[in-house]
Amino acid sequence: MKDFFKYVLATVVGMAAISIIGLLLLFMTIGILVSTTEKKVSVQDNSMLVIDLERQIVDRAPNDPFQDLDIPGFPQQKTIGLDNITESLSKAIHDDRIKGIYLKLSAVNGGMASVEEIRNALIAFKDSCDKPVYAYGDSYDQKSYYLATVADQVILHPLGTVDFRGLGGELMFYTKALEKLGVEMQIVRHGKFKAAVEPFMLEKMSEENREQRLVYMGSLWNHMLNGISGERSIPVEQLNTLADEVQTFKQGNKAVESGLVDAAKYKDEVLDDLREITGIAKKKGVPIISATSYAGVPVKGAEKSFSRNKIAVIYASGDIGMSMGSGAAIIGDEVGKEIRKVRQDSSYKAIVFRVNSPGGSVFDSEVIWREVKLAAEEKTVVVSFGDVAASGGYYISCAADQIVAQPNTITGSIGIFGMIPNMGELLNKKLGITTDVVKTNKNSDLLSTTRPMTAYERDLMQETIESGYDLFISHVAEGRGMTKEQVDEIGQGRVWSGENAKEIGLVDEFGGLQDAINLAAEIEGLENYRTVSLPEQLDPFQQLLKTGSDNVRARFLKNELGEKYKYYEYLKKTSSMEGIFARMPYDLNIY
Template sequence: MKEFFKYVLATVVGIIAVSAIGFFLFFMAIGILVSSTEKQVSVQDNSMLVINLERQIVDRAPNDPFEDLEIPGFTQIKRIGLDQIQQSLEKAVYDDRIKGVYLKLSMTNGGMGSVEEIRNMLIAFKDSCDKPIYAYGNTYDQKAYYLSTAADNIVVHPMGTLDFRGLGGEMMFFTNMLEKVGVDMQIIRHGKFKAAVEPFMLEKMSEENREQQLTYMGSLWNHMLKGISEKRNISVEELNALADEVQTLKKGDDIVETGLVDAAKYKDEVLDDLREITGIKAGKGVPVVEAGKYASVEVSGKSKPYSRNKMAVIYASGDIGTSMGGEVIIGEKIGREIRKARQDSSYKAIVLRVNSPGGSVFDSEVIWREVKLAAEEKAMVVSFGDVAASGGYYISCPADQIVAHPNTITGSIGIFGMIPEFSELLNEKIGISTDVVETNENSNFLSLTRPMTEYERQMMQQNIEDGYDIFISHVAEGRGMTKEQVDEIGQGRVWSGQNAKEIGLIDEFGGLQDAIEIAAEIAGLENYRTVALPEQLDPFQQMLKAGSDNIRTRYMKNKLGEKYRYLEFLEKASQMNGIYARLPYDLNVN
């Protein structure tokens, strides 16, 4: 028996030792991989700055050690931050090594607000120097084309296409499916435009929802047409006529004839153009540097002097309070960042960058309170990205100023609750019955295995009404309006940034840099430095964060592509708990 325990103990010790060694070797290998990605960026003379907009566009560059690793059998989603593009273009103006900008376009993986922000950056670059911008794509989607019109030359592949047909959006409706499986979604909402719940109660859009979509989508399209018209010298009427004809299936030379692009060229011809721009001899490779890497390069004459005055730029991206592996805004976390900046005397101003369709009312209230307190003590400016709606607007309304793009999606001032009821599925479909014991009349409040009672429904409706009243009260206080005025433009209705400025929901058009400059002006700052918050994880921490859920999310995104949004919508709906202030649907404008 003694020998038995000795061998068992030796085996256990051996397993632990091997596991520890394997664990150590794993992290050592990861460390080698990470360090291999941190090579010094070299910028050659006569280089082109490459902005690859086929990458997923995010507000803030990720500090992800796996971002550019090529792992066999696993396609990585590559991202580029708006901050990287901004920094790169600002430096390229002064850097004699950079001779021009090359836009790599096809399918632009960013929202309308992000596209607008990058386009404005490119226009500002052209206004600051005489270096050319060259856009090339095998194909162009509508957002990519709109962005490309900031370039001096727009070139498409001879067999490439340009999608130009006007904007359209679609919603999925799950009512019939839920009925077939025996699930009833019990809906409580305030606002005739609050259409987040429509996929679970209707088979098609309500007239109110159709009206709001046509209004803001028309605003987005008209803004795009105006920008294209100014840069391409084609009238808005002509552009609409081209869209009505649908240009999507036309090939290179036919697209050139419309005036939408300048030339149709193969890649070798494009490279010849780039050699001419950079002064490189024929047959030689064109030196390039990617914006994501160039952003970290020190450029002589561009560095700002150190300043003790700090401005906090706090990023709030994703659903508020809940997520399915993507970005998420946690009320306590973002609230803490705002509070720390408010209480730190070295921070003279705060800019909150919001890119969110909304979410949990509770988390929204936590952030709203901190924004309100900060606005009472310091310059507090909010910058909207692609979308800042419902809860995203809720957390922003106390700010001194709100800055958005004309094609930002915002508004959606409304609240809803959604309680699934599974009794038919359980009892009739799969044969499961339930029974209840309770000490009080309503101990079994809001059970998922039976329909709501009239008392429960009244309580829920009152809760929604109270929440809506708080929401419009916050907006009225923050925007200097009456509750009646807010209610008139509220009701869950979605607006474009252009519409929002007309009705007083935002103050100025612009991007994050504009918001920073406004905050500096309010605070009376001439010299300052910006500090991005929350602090990003270091590469090792980021690696630990990339657990099974994150890997699963990335895998599903790679496999499903654009259709991933349908899976994401269903999973988010299944996670909802409590009262929500959220955009009426997951918006997909194409």
Template sequence: MKEFFKYVLATVVGIAAVSIIGFFLFFMVIGILVSSTEKQVSVQANSMLVIDLEHQIIDRAPNDPFQDLDIPGFPQIKAIGLDDIQSSLEKAIYDDRIKGVYLKLSMVNGGMASVEEIRNALITFKDSCDKPIYAYGNMYDQKAYYLATVADEIVVHPLGSVDFRGLGGEMMFFTKALEKLGIEMQIVRHGKFKAAVEPFMLEKMSEENREQQLVYMGSLWNKMLQGISETRDIPVEGLNDMADKVQTFKRGGEAVESGLVDAAKYKDEVLDDLRKITGIEGTKGVPIVSVTNYAKAPVKEFSKPFSRNKIAVIYASGDIGMSMGDQVIIGDELGREIRKARQDSSYKAIVLRINSPGGSVFDSEVIWREVKLAAEQKTMVVSFGDVAASGGYYIACPADQIVAHPNTITGSIGIFGMIPNMGELLNSKLGITTDVVKTNKNSDLLSLTRPMTAYERQLMQQSIEEGYDLFISHVADGRGMTKEEVDKIGQGRVWTGENALEIGLIDEFGGLQDAIELAAEIEGLENYRTVSLPEQLDPFQQLLKTGSDNVRTWFLKKELGEKYRYYEYLKKSSQMNGIFARMPYDLSIN
């Protein structure tokens, strides 16, 4: 018995010791993370500003305490903010310490509109100073190459290549898999182009869906070709011919011969080029600073006078009302931010930055109401990012002006509902049966264990029709159109920004900075400052907020990398029960 108590006591003491050590280690990590954010960024003379776009591109730089934390065995997928890239390029124009921009490219982990926004910022940089832009990649995917074409010199590794073959997209269909599992997706929708439900009811694309994909993909490709043609002095016909012949497997020397790039060089030769640009002699290292750090660095020449006039820049990124993934737009939370800016007299205008494929109709309506109220009292300009479709367009339509890139994905004005019937899975596959007790005829409305009744389907279809009518009414009111005109370009159809300008869904082309300048122009503001909302938590608060779900998501992202989106899509699909105003699919164009 003495031995038993001895071992029990030793175990308890051991657990207590480990807990105490873990407690102190936890707060040491917090201290290190917090202190690291307070460090002053030092920029050396003769530096190159490095833009590494293999990181995930998001609208707003994260205040993530784990961003620079490396864990052995987990690939590091960091995020880079468009706001950091743009502010860094603006400052670098005036900073004598920065001698040029180094684009570190291979694969761009971002959407087409984000690439366009960065490309335009680089063109502005070139037009505003005589500092060179140097692009290098071991290889270039198509988005990376499109971005690289703005550089003064494009260099590829001799064994690298330029992936140039035209755009293609692929959809996954789950119909047969669901049949094998014994799950029936019961679908009600309005809009022949509303293809969000097709993966659950078909085995291939409908003709309407194929048509809309060809239209907007062709628009994206033509935009890319025009930009490449202008900067590389290659006719569009010649570029299409090269794409048809596929450049993907051709080595660096052949890319030079075709005129796609300027040189094929090894990394040591690239470093020699950078030394020439920066004036570094011998074999000394080239001073570099990342945009993430440089965005925090003070630049005397770029300092702006303080202004009491404020423009609120409110970010809305992620699915609307669907708490899946690390970015989500909650109707009440975003509505509160818009309301606070509307009621604060120091804010002269509001710019709402939307990057969303849509989601919950209810949350979209909550946000729409706040946007409408804000637009009635103040200048309200909306800026579209990579995607502002379905619910993402729903919340934008009351604005005074909508600004988007030609390759923004938007539209998708339509609504659908989806109720799974898992009766066969439970009964036939798992041997689980259910029984019902109810006080009224339809007390078990929309059960997940049986097919919908004709009456239930009628009720749901009626709800969908009313929701669609409300959607097109909002768009008609906000865009100065008739409901019939909106319905004609609605029906769930997806458009690019280029198409959207032609049919009246947006007002002009541009990025977030253009939207801010437009808001200032409308208000007649010469001096103003922007305030980004919602306020980001500091690293300590962010760490405490990070619950088990966020930690799991973080580890999955590190492990799966870009393939995480497939996991996220399946997760979203499994939880989509109810009525949604969402884009037809999660779009990935290669």
């Protein structure tokens, strides 16, 4: 028996030692791979700057060299930073080595406001130099086509199509399914437009929800049409006719005939065009450099001199108060701490708060709002909206001095809701599971999910929601110089486009992040300044180890599920929801 335990102990120790050695070897291997990728990037003469938007567009490029490494067992979801794209385009204006921009646009994995920001940066590029912008797509969806139209040449594969048919959206309603399962969703809300709960209480859209969707979708579509019309010289009426006829299945030459694209070409012909632009001899490879790589390259004439005056650019992306391992999230204490540090540092002259969020926890939103308000009392605070800044995303922004958004940003949704499921029938009648309770006080089992809410509980919940909504509109009224009645009239959970929001006073100016930075500098009278992006990013190894096994599992799932990963993420978020939420009714994707 003594020998048995000795051998068992030796085996355990041996396995532990092998695991530690294996982990060390893994880190050494990764370190070697990372060091090979950190070599200085060189730009060849006669190069094309390539912007490939099949990668997921994020506001800020991650400090994650692993995403470009094909390490067995560590698949990566590749991203591209909006900051890298705009910085690269700004530098390329002054760089004689860059002969033009090549847009790879078979797909655009980002939101409409991000597309607008890139499109505006490309227009600025064209206005500042005589270098061409060349767009090619195997096919174009409506979002990628909108971006492509800014190019000097829009090229399509002969068998490719332009998916041009207008905007539409479909909602799924679960009321009857829940009835069959024996689940009742007990809903408390303020705001007739707060449609997040409608799938659980109705069988079709309410008239209010239908109205708000038609208004903001019409705004987005008209803005897109005007942009396309301006670049392609096709009247808006004709574009609407083409959309009504549906261009989705009309290949290459048909798209040329309609004027949507300039030519239908195979890839070898596209390469010949790029050789002509760069002056490269036939059959030779065209030198290219990606926006991600080029963003870190110093370019003479594009570098700003050092300044002691700093503008903080604080990024807040994701759902508020819901951390999902590797996913983007806005945690109240963490973001609040960053704002507080900048407020207390005299070297920072202004704050630009970049918000890209559909909302989330009211508590975390309040924590951030308080810090923004305190900061705005001491420094200039300008908020820059990304693709979406709605509900809690607007809550954390409304105390700023100025709000800058794109016309196709999704915002508003000023409202609050709560949902308590009653699964008593499912458990008792469907599954045969019964429950019992012991309590010391009358309401000790408050908000149980195995029975209906009592009248007292419902009144208590409604009072909490009403109080939260009153606080929300009070913050907006104070920050925007409006009365509570005015905010309530445009609130009620209603979603607006950035264009609509400017008309009703929720937004001050149109523009992207750089426009917000320029505005902050102008308000402060700064001619020389530098920007500092916050929070500080983790180094590569910290990035890898962040949240441990959860992060690794998420990487695998993202690789396996691709676009469908978002549905898994929705389920995880829903199961983790606690407390009262101020969140946009749905996530909006345009194709």
